[in-house]
Amino acid sequence: MLPTIVHNGPVMSFPGSSRRTQSLPLAEAPSPVPPPGVDCRKSAFFLDVDGTLLPLAGHPRDVSVPRALLERLDEIRSLAQGALALVSGRPLADLDRLFAPEIFPAAGQHGAERRDGAGKLHRRDTHAALLHRLRPKISRCTGRIRGSFVEDKGLCIAIHVRDRPEIVDGLRKELESVISPHPELALLEGKNVLEIHPAAMDKGRALEDFLTELPFRGRHPVFLGDDVTDESGFDAVDRAGGTSIKVGAGPSRARYRLETPAAAVAWLSGLARDHP
Numbered sequence: 506m507l508p509t510i511v512h513n514g515p516v517m518s519f520p521g522s523s524r525r526t527q528s529l530p531l532a533e534a535p536s537p538v539p540p541p542g543v544d545c546r547k548s549a550f551f552l553d554v555d556g557t558l559l560p561l562a563g564h565p566r567d568v569s570v571p572r573a574l575l576e577r578l579d580e581i582r583s584l585a586q587g588a589l590a591l592v593s594g595r596p597l598a599d600l601d602r603l604f605a606p607e608i609f610p611a612a613g614q615h616g617a618e619r620r621d622g623a624g625k626l627h628r629r630d631t632h633a634a635l636l637h638r639l640r641p642k643i644s645r646c647t648g649r650i651r652g653s654f655v656e657d658k659g660l661c662i663a664i665h666v667r668d669r670p671e672i673v674d675g676l677r678k679e680l681e682s683v684i685s686p687h688p689e690l691a692l693l694e695g696k697n698v699l700e701i702h703p704a705a706m707d708k709g710r711a712l713e714d715f716l717t718e719l720p721f722r723g724r725h726p727v728f729l730g731d732d733v734t735d736e737s738g739f740d741a742v743d744r745a746g747g748t749s750i751k752v753g754a755g756p757s758r759a760r761y762r763l764e765t766p767a768a769a770v771a772w773l774s775g776l777a778r779d780h781p
């Protein structure tokens with residue numbers, strides 16, 4: 506049986522944490538509706554990874570992709586004639602290592618780097634030198650706060666705060682003061698992580714870029730994500746008349762919801778299995 510997919514209820518305000526998502530109206534209370542009729546052959550799939558296809562782990566290194574998931578994704582990609590992309594905060598190299606031997610079109614580091622459907626790389630790296638200069642200041646912020654660690658992704662810097670929600674407010678204030686003179690940078694807050702990334706790029710804009718290109722162009726976009734960092738992607742697919750699906754609990758502007766990564770994978774598997 507397919508997992509229950511639910512429709513989000515009335516919109517309410519929510520104090521989001523990134524500069525770009527702060528004012529987006531997000532919905533809290535979902536109400537059940539039947540799954541939308543998504544046809545693999547006519548859709549373009551955009552999939553976040555951590556917390557969406559895979560359960561969240563304490564450290565980004567502590568995850569692996571089950572063989573069965575790889576097979577399902579490959580199946581859906583074939584049905585969609587190649588229109589399946591990963592859209593993640595991880596660097597592309599990290600995604601390729603995780604999903605080996607498959608190489609998918611992908612947006613990494615929240616869209617700061619992107620491999621399109623033809624395999625061409627696009628990188629937004631105009632801020633890279635600035636980010637490098639700020640790195641010592643960022644390390645000083647985190648060095649004062651026990652329980653945090655820094656992941657330098659190249660075009661983004663992630664500050665992980667696993668299992669220490671009480672340190673987030675203080676850390677956010679410090680990091681905001683570091684980047685405030687630099688409007689080309691933005692602070693994005695996800696689950697157990699704060700990320701400094703280029704303000705000119707987010708998952709929504711990466712998704713829009715994919716949708717101008719083959720094999721994604723002209724298809725019904727479907728985006729699955731689990732975090733505040735995915736809200737711009739939900740917004741982009743909704744504007745394109747697509748299907749936005751939040752995975753897990755928490756407020757979201759996505760139109761539909763699946764309760765867990767396992768439910769998300771089961772739903773995707775069902776789309777492939779039920780294909781006529």
Ligand SMILES: [Mg+2]
Pocket residue numbers: 553554555556557730731732
């Ligand atoms: Mg995620």
